[in-house]
Amino acid sequence: MSTREIFDSRIESALLLLPTLLVSVVFLYYPTALAFRTSFFDSSFGRAEVFVGLENYVGLVTSSGYHRSIVISVVFAAVVVVGVVVVSLYLTFLIHEVDTGQGLYLISVIWPYALPPAVGALVFLFITHPTLGVLTGPIESLGVEVDWFNNGSQAFVVVALAAIWKQIGYNVIFMIAAMNNVPDTLTETAELDGVGGLRRLVSVYVPIMTPTIFFLVVINTIYAFFGTFAFVDLLTSGGPSNATNILIFNLYQEGFSFFNFGVASAKSVVLFVVVGVLMFVQFRITDRYSYYGG
Amino acid sequence: MVEVLQYAKRRVDALRGDHEARRIHEDDLGTHFQLLILVVAVVFPIAVALAVSTKQTGVITGVGDLLPGSYAVENYREVLVDYRFGRFMWNSLAMSVVIVVGKLAISVFAAMAIVYYRVPYKDLVFLFILFTLLLPVPVRFIPLFQLMNDLGWSNTILAITVPYLASATTVFILRQHFLSIPTSIVETAKLDGVGPLKFMLFVLLPMSKGVLVGVSIIMFVYAWNQYLWPLIIIDSEANQVAQVGLQLLQGDVQGGQLSWSLVMAGSTLTLLPPLLLMIVFRKPLLETFSIQQK
């Protein structure tokens, strides 16, 4: 109906965009391009670069360990993203439903977000350490043997739990705003119709919150792929039996433990492609299901 | 369970005796109950960390050990004085403040150009900025590391701040917010011939206070929690940040000494600044983020 584009000086707009674009190009795009270049070289500290063509990629293509790492990363991301969104939604919903103590509940559930991942990891180690953990005893008394230093699936679960736990706060911050934005009259209509609890959440709030949820899915995906490094590094170092060797850790190890920069760069490129493809798929799916779409 | 709740409700009703006070909905108690369980689950880890930070050696192996110990003062003193952890915190603070202020400034510029200027290709520019979401440090840390060395920035605050300044998330959120400012207000400014600088300073920024504060908190937490990149690029102790510095509290790892209590004391200290910010600014943090389509 009307327009916000009230200025039209190209020079001004260019000047305004310059800092962001400059930083993006110099520190984001340019290094990414360099990484792409390095991926065709054999490169390490103190040694001359040697062009090796696709050799680094060939190595990745033929490495079953790396394939596994890709699969693990994707599954891990899926578990983390779904877990975070579901738990956060439910929590947000519960908080939205109560009238008293909202503020207190909110702060109590979002604080882990303020906690540095490294600390989060240490605390989790403390709690679930297979022999020394605070909760190990109680859990084992339920008949589950806590053994995630040896048991891959358990390690995966522990790392995923820690990662989910840490990210809930960020999601709740956005979700509570979105849920509060749902017009009261919709809630009241549902209430009058006797549309209760979960059904209201799933059938009314969630669809209306799709833009926020989509935003969070994107952010959470990036988090799952890149932001969970500390958990793997400090909890499992990718083990046991590579069960938690997600791409980012794999890449870090290749680059900064083994100093194989060429291979590491190739892994960066693969990681970038994997995340890019997933994002693309997500955009397509949400485009289809977002209620605004038609 | 249900019976207990119903009983509790009857008791409450009986105590109230009339309609004077607010009617507590049937589901309220259940909701509070669920919330309490979830809150305990979320808060438990930090409770453990806190308890540990007050112990002598800090090994806790069961729920029974969770009572606070008597070494709190001693441990925190040791961390702050002997390990000069304050120094790391200070470095973290400097880094975070520079990142937050820098990000905000240049993102406001960019978002303003994108929303309020009628210039060609700005959607493309926005996409170009958004795309950097896919290029987090891990994808490019090897060349970035090299770039820092070439610039002579390694071990300086520049290395841990400048590359972070471009912020897709901030630009995205600010753009969302700018789009929610009624066009008629913007057009009034245009009719009055308010120039871009004046518009930004006197209209846009004051009307964005909440979002700016909210984004600042999120960005602060993000910056404060950086771990991987400082780990790589900062190797002199004097410039190290708290997240990485935490590891130094572990004590003589090679020698088998693991001073959990010090690590947890450090962790608690590290948590404080972002947590305080979140508590103080919880209103803008929880109320201002709305993500709409487009």
Add this chain to the structure above:
Amino acid sequence: MTTVTLHDLRKEFDDVVAVNGIDLEIVDGEFLVIVGPSGCGKSTTLRLLAGLEDATGGEIVMDGRDVTAVEPKDRNVAMVFQNYALYPHMTGRRNITFGMKSSGDFTDEAIDRRVGEAAETLDIADLLDRKPQAMSGGERQRVALGRAIVRDPDAFLMDEPLSNLDAKLRIQMRAELAQLHTSLGTTTVYVTHDQTEAMTLGERVVVMNDGRIMQVDEPQTLYDFPANRFVAEFIGDPAMNMLPVDIENGTAVHDAFAIPLPNADGGLRNGANGDGDVPIRDGRRAVLGVRPEDLYLATERPDASGETLAATVDVTEPLGDSLLLHCSIGESPCKIQAKPRSDIRPGDTVSIAYDPARLHCFDPESGDAFYHSESDASSESVAAAADQGR
């Protein structure tokens, strides 16, 4: 089916008394309109009825059952909101069926049949597969109505359902609502701040102010026998003229005129004021109320008898079907509805006749009406209504 009784209903928010002790009986099947200025507590009253707010005091009885503490969903009422409150992500059909499906009281066939019927009644068959954003305001409101009627509720509660529509559409939808009520016969409580809407839709109209009921009556009664100055000025557009007078010898004496009050000899009038009648004492100060259409240019009706007053025209407003003259009678501003196309200009002095059967007197302090020149047997007072309710 449904009679609703409110006993001394109260609702306080932290520091505001939104509803300040309301007694009201809503008769089965009637179309009751609640009207009043912004903030007078109309919505709150409606929401108390729906169960969306918890009463601070008093009780709500539906068909003999105390529902004051009953959950909204168990009251079997349907609400229609000003902003339609359609679920934006659902098609028209799904919007309509969504609530029904929750209640579980309907089989799939029953649902289909009812949606079909509602769609026919409201003429929305072609909206069923569209989402709200692809509907106009009127269409959305119609779907919202559809959603309300399919559930066959005991009562419809409507909160300014037409305010978001533009003028023409509002009039059209008003007619449709009236028709709908005629055909369904469901008890309806309708909130509006628009007195025209109240008059045309309501079988009875409740006028509220400041959390209190000012008067409950049939529209024309309200118009002709306002219980107090508030109602008199609120109902009717342009509003009733209010002229300060002294009552002397059964005559209303103004600076610029003196009008005899017919039938004033009895000394006491059976006015619409329920708190006990007020004597027309001589010498008392009063406010004389007379509606713009009960004043007319003496030249327009040469046959009409009675006094005429002299007035100066300040502004003329053509309304199409009439010409509204903003005049001064002495010091007092006064509006007069003249015939359209009259050749009157600001500055003219005109001679004004009045309808002696349409004079009202109000107490200048309390605002209560103590005199209407024509008596009306059917006029129910607030107190009377309240009494019935008990």
Add this chain to the structure above:
Amino acid sequence: MTTVTLHDLRKEFDDVVAVNGIDLEIVDGEFLVIVGPSGCGKSTTLRLLAGLEDATGGEIVMDGRDVTAVEPKDRNVAMVFQNYALYPHMTGRRNITFGMKSSGDFTDEAIDRRVGEAAETLDIADLLDRKPQAMSGGERQRVALGRAIVRDPDAFLMDEPLSNLDAKLRIQMRAELAQLHTSLGTTTVYVTHDQTEAMTLGERVVVMNDGRIMQVDEPQTLYDFPANRFVAEFIGDPAMNMLPVDIENGTAVHDAFAIPLPNADGGLRNGANGDGDVPIRDGRRAVLGVRPEDLYLATERPDASGETLAATVDVTEPLGDSLLLHCSIGESPCKIQAKPRSDIRPGDTVSIAYDPARLHCFDPESGDAFYHSESDASSESVAAAADQGR
């Protein structure tokens, strides 16, 4: 000071033609109202005037200067928006002065003086130190007006400035706006979708539909001599009745009645239709338009001469000052404005008289009016206005 002329003004958005070739002359100092249904292009026209949209074609001339491509701030117009558009973080005073300070044309003293004057005019002195959120809707709108008038613009442009207010407040603010215009005399273009607002406020009223101007005239002329069916139905509440008839022998013949058309013998009428007059041929089909208030119960005016028609009453709507009867004449629905308090019930058959001077005929296809039973010399046609403009 300011005459504004629009020549063949057009505005297209991607696939919508919002303004479709408008010619209009706005006279210095006049209060011009643009009215029309939602989406007809009113706001777009106003925004073109303000310079907030760039015209796709045509030109805008202010006092002889072509301003079509001039920046908004250099047009010296002030705009008042429906949602007030106050800066939420500024006090009333700062809201008012902020724009002035930008323009740099005013000294600090001048600003203070002007704010003082505006505050007095609008009675907002005590709002100056409050922020918008501490003001009511009416107060906000008043501050927004203050902001517009302090700059002493050549023209005020107002886009539905009263739509967000409640009914009573809207009427009050309407009067204040009229007063303000009288005292300032600034050229004002006012957009509304409410025909009552248009009639009461406008010195001239532009009726728009579908991006085109339907008619430009003084309010009463618009009411009495609508140029086409659209205007006839849009202006007037309740809307004009439209009955399908055949013209035979200077008589309008309906299934249920036959009414002679006075003065129809000339064969051609100088109607309000600018595209050339349309002959009243015998045997042609037409739509007979007659306003509800020009129909009345034969019993109400026993002295009135002429035909009467038989109608069945479907619904009665008490409007207070009248009783609106929804009737059927034969198959055709028809509204009649009867006296209030009439004792008529749905189902009654009534005998209806009409005012022979107030009959209108429209072409069933084009909708153009080709006959008004009374001629009006002052009626300006759209084309005539446009011609003047050139």
Add this chain to the structure above:
Amino acid sequence: LGGGSGGETEFSPIAEELTVWHAMGGTNGETLDQIGSDFEEEAGQAVNMEFQDSYENVLTNTLSAFDSGNVSDMLQVDSLFAQQVLDTDQVRPVEEVLPDDFDSGVFLDNVAEFFTVDGELASLPFNNSNAIMYINRDAFEEAGLDPDDPPQTLAEVRSASEQLVDQDVTQFGITWPNHVWFVETWYGFEGELMTDAENGHAGEPSEFRTPDAAYDMFEWWKGMAEDDLYTNPGIEAWGEATSLFTEQESAMLLTSTASVAGLIADSEGFEVGAAPYPSISDTRVGPVIGGASFYVPGGLPESRYEDIGQLLQYMSEPEVQTQWHKGSGYYPITQPSVDSLREEGWFEENPMYGVALDQLQSGDASDPATKRALLGPARNVQTVIQDKSVDILNADDMDAEIEALKTEVEDVLDGYYN
């Protein structure tokens, strides 16, 4: 990337004062700090001892510092990574840095030999260690075991563990950090080379050897894990392993002599004892060396080398070595300090401090198997062995996993050398 060739690179020092990057935390770190400030007082040269968390971090920071050009003056590199650092060509042999009057003959033979490259002392040995076994004497007694006759072979460890666990004395018999050093030590005692080319001391290695003894070792390890006699504290989890021991979850602990001082301090509530490392079989050729030495970067401003040389010399003085040994548990590495300790009767009074030294000196230093592997991609090989060990523990087909371990290590070697 590539950081330039040889010692020509101009490095800039991190600070005016001498900076030493080390991996000694806790009490060991305090002792090192003390040595630094003593030197400062004596030589008037400021020293900044910077703790870098772990050997792995020192390695990473060292290599990246070589790349960025801001390097510390001394780097404490784990013997495990010796080759990896040497391969950068960015270090100057300490022999060239030490004052001319320094007598490099003072080092114990087994020690000096490891750190000498091409006849020159490449780095200054300082904190050297063996892996030894600690036992919980009280637990042993409670289980009816003789703490003065601790297990000497893996089989004996197993039976002792069974006894401890069966009698509910402790939850586990034994634990040790999942670190390659322990595997290396087992190879060494068995007299088996881990790689060809004499563990890398005689050329570029390409083969990872898996002799029968390795199978025996893994089979024992796996069995211990399956029967809950052993608990895995995690990869490179030095601290957790020690905690398990001090918390009396496990009655035996394999770890470095470096822990002697700390363990004595932390073992509240029970008496700790030290014993030689248990061997796979009765064969006991000798342990591999552990711990670290100080490297000096090449290409620093020449003026600094004199000060660095002074500090290096100071650190190998007998008093300092003695102070270091007592404060940590690392054995003394110069003959004079060993002599003075013996004179003092220190080892009789503190038998735990002598275990490692005895173990070292009773080993056959001439057997190449006791020389710790010198591998260019050491960190990578280390990770593979540690990760794969867990796989082997969990495997249904252990032999196949051992094969896989072999292949993977050889792939890494191949990738590095070819």
